[in-house]
Amino acid sequence: MVVIQVQIRKNIIEDVLLDGGFRINIITEQLKLRLELPKPKPATYNLRMANQTTTKPTGLIKDLKIYVHGIP
Secondary structure, eight states: OOEEEEEETTEEEEEEEOOOSOSOOOOOHHHHHHTTOOOOBOOOSOEEOTTSOEEOOSOBOOSOOEEETTBO
16 A cells, blocks of 8 residues: 655645546545535546446546645
């Protein structure tokens, strides 16, 4: 298990688990509010979850600049 430090805006989050580069990350509504992320745009696709159910994402946040160990 590999973990890294990530900064999103002024928030530093320790011990973020690397996800293998799937390009989709799922967060809770509470975390979205805590990180002061912009309002998501509607998603145009469905996701197949680990339990094989299909769901439509609440929204999509694009072009969010993050820093990994201080590197953009």
